[in-house]
Amino acid sequence: MNQSSDFEAPIIEIENMIEKLKSISDDKRDEVAGQIAELEERLARQRGEIYANLTPWQTVQVARHKNRPVLSDYIAMIYTDFVELHGDRRIADDRAIMGGFARIGKHDIMLIGHNKGKTVEENIERNFGQARPDGYRKALRLMKLAEKYGLPVVTFIDTSGAFPGLDAEERGQAEAIARNLTEMARLEVPIICVVTGEGGSGGALGIGVGDVILMLSNSVYSVISPEGCASILWRDGAYASQAAEALKLTANSLAEMGVVDEIIPEAGGAAHHNPKQTAAEVKKAVVKHLKRLKGWSPSRLTHRRFEKYSKMGFFTK
């Protein structure tokens, strides 16, 4: 059964009606065909309306949706010849971040992404996509390897945050993220970042510095979770919806602030309704920017990247 949130109830209702009609025996199929077509039309309209008018807090629910495509889905749908590479060569192989050689269209790349799972077992193995320092160091190792081989780096961002644990602090979570920020700023190959789900603060940014930042239309990217922000600034986590509003964490807001370069539309209103078409849109956008950045010299890339980040932020002089 679908995992859903309240605002999706009308969609589920129509979906269930269609399913019921479709299960009617063959001899009556002609009679209900018209009804099905009509319902499907209504469904598309309803979806369009609902997802075009989400509040920021509802968008957070969509970004965290249990059926939302995760990295392994995208690998299956848009990449070929994926060769997974494991380990940070220091202490461990953090399953919360996955990476390796891959092809997208005609382009050879290094793919790195947060690795959320879909089942309980997968999520336990992958720590719900919450990486430890080992994960960020693995990512950095793969980026340096990409630099050596002249491969563009494509990162897929989808994490609620870096793992807040004793071992993570012990092994230098702060240093691991900081190191990635410094190294990504000057990596001599193109970096394309795609926020596909949750962009959770430093844990997201740790693989999120690049030449172009793309974002799926229902994904979110924030300095802190709405719940965390609410518990600090409202002294009550129940104000998460207000905090989500105040934080301006949706793709549209981020594009307005110049943090995100391009928004990728989600097919069917939300990625979990039409993963295939959504993945195709992601592929189209990534390939477009791979083409654009192809042949850029290392100095042009790093110079432009420095300029890009130098301009981030608003203040009064």
Added chain:
Amino acid sequence: MPWFIKPKERKRPEREDIWNRCPTCKAHVFKEDWHNNLNVCPRCNYHGKLTAYERIGLTLDSGTFREINETITPSDPLDFVDGKGRYRDKVEQTRAKTGLNESVVTGTGKIDGRPVVVAVMDFRFLGGSLGSGTGEKILLAANHAYDRRMPYIVFSASGGARMHEGILSLMQMAKTCAGVARLDERKVPYISVLTDPTTGGVSASYAMVGDVNIAEPGALIGFAGRRVIENTIKQKLPDNFQTAEYLLEHGFIDCIVDRKKMKITLGRILSFYNR
């Protein structure tokens, strides 16, 4: 009125005025002694906070400091309102109270006659949080060091990113790191001094990537908050967790230096840079 209500404790303001209570060992220390000892507890060596200008006075050769970009101050790009009010009002109050325009003071000066660029954070300004203005000043100071090939020293004191500026605050982590990364290219020294506290987004950006990372004794340094970690792993954390001493033990800082010896230590380190 019931007879058992406790009478209000008599206030003794004169006592509060001259005494300072050490937050760590709870010792009562004469304010004057506390101040003369550079806000360090004479009994337990707890290093209290310093204002940015106090720190500059202790670190740079007297009379050498020239401030740069001092007018940069927060705007309110998100039009942020929380349970307690508007961000822009909070900024105005903080500016009036502290006389500061941002959570960091930047400029040039000398240590033992050697020219340096410094950025010194001030915890009084919104908890030393990393806002757009903070990031801009830290970047511009790094660029100043880059252009003139002068060593760059950053003193951090920060609770982390500034939520009121949302994602723009997060982006300052990338921006400042891009700035200090460029110093390597010209082989310009970058020294990071981590003071109490250096946590969250500041620890996970420029503060942790110095050529040399120095911490003050007992400073709280870490990425995630103690409570968040305890709630996540349901496990008690060691007493010295996320202290300077803990980070030294785990290999993330080079040395712990007493405030009284900070200037002499920085001078000695800089003396090895002979380019």
